[in-house]
Amino acid sequence: MLCLVLLLANCSDNAGKQSEAAKADSIASCSKPLNPNGDSELAVLMREMMSSASNLREMVKQGQLPERFPEEFLKIHTAKPTDSDTKKASFEGFANNYISNLHALYASPKEDLSKNYNAVINACASCHSQHCPGPLKAINKLKIE
Numbered sequence: 001m002l003c004l005v006l007l008l009a010n011c012s013d014n015a016g017k018q019s020e021a022a023k024a025d026s027i028a029s030c031s032k033p034l035n036p037n038g039d040s041e042l043a044v045l046m047r048e049m050m051s052s053a054s055n056l057r058e059m060v061k062q063g064q065l066p067e068r069f070p071e072e073f074l075k076i077h078t079a080k081p082t083d084s085d086t087k088k089a090s091f092e093g094f095a096n097n098y099i100s101n102l103h104a105l106y107a108s109p110k111e112d113l114s115k116n117y118n119a120v121i122n123a124c125a126s127c128h129s130q131h132c133p134g135p136l137k138a139i140n141k142l143k144i145e
Contacts, residue, residue, distance in 0.1 A: 041079035042086070049073060050135070053121060053142050056105075060117045061144060069106045074099065086131055094127035114144045 052070060059065055076095045081087050101123045105116040121142045128136050 040082040041075070042081040045073070045075055045079045046135070049076075049124070050138065050142075053124070053139075056117060056120075057142055057144060060113045063110050063113065065106065065108070065113060069103065073102065088131060091127070091131060094123070094130070098123040098127065118143050 052073075056065070076098065077092065098120065101116065101119045105113070105120050108116045121139060124139050124142075125136060128134075128139060
C-alpha cells in the first residue's frame with residue numbers, strides 16, 4: 001500500500017514539471033487500472049498508442065521520426081476489449097485504416113510528415129467516434145496545426 005501511495009504521489013508531483021509528451025508517458029505508466037476488474041489488452045494497447053502518438057507529435061514537429069515501426073500495435077486486431085461489444089463489425093476496418101496510415105507515416109518523406117501524422121490521428125478519431133468516444137477530446141488535441 002505504501003508503494004502505491006508513493007508511486008501516485010510521485011506521479012502527481014512530477015506532472016507539473018514535465019512536458020506534454022512526458023506527461024503522456026507518465027500517465028500511461030503511473031495510472032492505475034480504470035476498470036475495477038483490471039484493464040483489458042485493448043485498453044492497455046490504446047494507452048500505449050496514445051503515448052506513442054504524443055511522442056511522435058513532438059518528433060514530427062521537429063522533422064524527425066523513429067526508424068522502428070511499432071509492430072506491437074498490430075495487436076489491435078487481436079487484443080481483447082474490456083467489453084466484447086466494443087469491437088463492432090466496423091472495428092476491423094478502422095483498425096486496418098489506422099495501421100495503413102501508421103505505415104504511411106513511417107515511410108514518409110520529411111515534407112509529408114505532418115500530413116501523414118495527422119492522417120494517423122484522424123484514423124484514431126474516426127474509430128473512437130463510433131466505438132469509444134471517451135478519448136476523442138484528447139485524441140483531437142494531438143493533431144498538428
